[in-house]
Amino acid sequence: MQRSFICLFLCFFSLFARAELTVEITQGVDEPTPIAVVPFAWSGNQALPDDIAKVVGDDLYRSGMFKVMPRDNMLSFPSDRSSLYFRDWRISGSEFIVIGRISESEGQLNVGFELYDILKEERILGEDIKANRDNLRAVGHYISDKVFEALTGVRGAFSTRIVYVTAKQLAPSNHRYRLMLADSDGHNPRTILESKEPILSPAWSQDASKLAYVSFESGRPAVYIQYLATGKREKVQSFRGLNGAPAWSPDGKKLALVLSKDGNPEVYVLDLQQRRLTRITHHFGIDTEPSWSPDGQSLIFTSDRGGQPQIYSIYLPTRDVTRLTFEGQYNARGRLTQDGRFLAMVHQNNGSFHIAVQDLRTGRVDLLTETFMDESPTIAPNGSIILYATQEGIRGVLAAVSLDGRVKFRLPSSDGDVREPAWSPFR
Incomplete structure (x- = not known):
């Protein structure tokens, strides 16, 4: 599992380098x-x-x-x-x-x-x-x-920040990975973590003071928490097999995780104060990519329990599971807007992976992007923009699209690729 997970990660990256992001508007509102x-x-x-x-x-x-x-x-x-x-x-x-x-x-x-x-x-x-x-x-x-x-009439999110992962190939078998923090416009980038091993899945705490992420620095995947003000970092409990996809609860007291310590990838919740681990999902399918509902009462996650990757919701008090997505054979990496109404996700259409949004009240699904290898959607805290990673030629860039699809822009690095974006909450 560990080796295949690393190989899967490396397939998504080409040659990466640290650089300030720039903004290129590709589409705006009509007037x-x-x-x-x-x-x-x-x-x-x-x-x-x-x-x-x-x-x-x-x-x-x-x-x-x-x-x-x-x-x-x-x-x-x-x-x-x-x-x-x-x-x-x-x-x-x-x-x-x-x-x-x-x-x-x-x-x-x-x-x-x-x-x-x-x-x-x-x-x-x-x-x-x-x-x-x-x-x-x-x-x-x-x-x-x-x-x-x-x-x-919409709260601005220009003062928020983003994190993302870059890497630089120094030699055929020598990579340098960095977890980067920048302003929402890509300016003022600084390195949070540098490693010879892959870094994955950065996630913000609700007060924007901490990050959780996956690092392979010990030779196997482990989840770490980093305090941005002091630089202090701590290793969360590490188990045999997969340790991945951390997601903070809205109150900042818990982390949802994906662990395979029992032989199959399942969603767990870790109480950070008591260090008590609770298994949430129980299914022979692969359950992964958890994300919290705004009220902290539910988790959404990706599962192939129905034969193809789809997005489900589990209500934590009763553990009732509800399937949320039905359109298309592949829907994954779900993220909810702050009002809980819209679900942003990676949606497969005609063999390509795009960013789509589903209105959970009506069930309507709208395809927002036209690029072919889109992944890792993250939503601005005001719910207006979805930031995601995509391919531009042979390199990866960050791109963004408004929730209605009318506004689009890219934040490419002038020297290399970027991946795994995460948009901070309001501070």
Whole structure:
């Protein structure tokens, strides 16, 4: 089992390298909202390390919901209400405008921003933020979140983070694997773990302070927990055979795991405080890829107990099992949106693997992607975007699609491949 599991993993990877991800929009909404994000006025002497307005503009553009005015087309650069002439911006075609200013006092930065409705000539929101030179990008993401929510009614997720796995082949039998952490836009990547052996299945705790993942560093698969603030890591109980697919419970007190210690891959739940292990599934089929329902009362998982891989749900208080997917011969790696209504999954169609979403109220299944080798879907905490791994030529990239399929973009690495993405919850 161990050797076959490693071989299966290596089949999904080609040559990997560490690099910052970039964003390429491939499809947006038919009529994105025109918005201008004006460069923020800076009253200090020393140049700032990051351009907040550019961060905001890039975030909004990446969402696919907004058409951001190029700076070269701007007739002026207002930084407050007194210098904002709505008529000029109406002529330019913009419907909304973000302006701001940055000042410095006793080594601390003061960032003020405002969002205006150009057609109504009304201020929608504004805020003053304390910052320093090291967290200007974070401030930009925060502003993007506020603007996005004000204009769409959906909480922004630009301030969240992602993890993913990369690897670099140093020699035919020598690989270097890294577990990477980055901002949601791929910037500020940093290495969480580096190993000569494969790393799999990173998963976030609900408070976004810890990661669980599978590492082969001891020569066999084992589950580890990593504390992001301190770098401390601990090995979860390791059993003979497969130890994989960790998933945090919503309260952060338990991990769902896949273990084969009893001879067959089954879903278990580990109480992290009492270190008590409970077997959840009992079937001769392969049960794997557990994921929690938002209320913590159920687990969804992939099983071939019906002859083909399909997604099931088990209600933990009674252990009643319900089959969720019926359309197609292959559905796997299910993930629920935060409201529990939609199920994102890998769906096989005409021999290719795509990302699909199923409305659990109506049973309707929508195919969201057109690429041919899609895997590992993970959902943004606001439920708007599904991030997944796919193939582009001979290399792997991260790609994203909105829940309705109208917005698509890729986050390819400029030097190598990436896999196994996991999107953090809100912090």
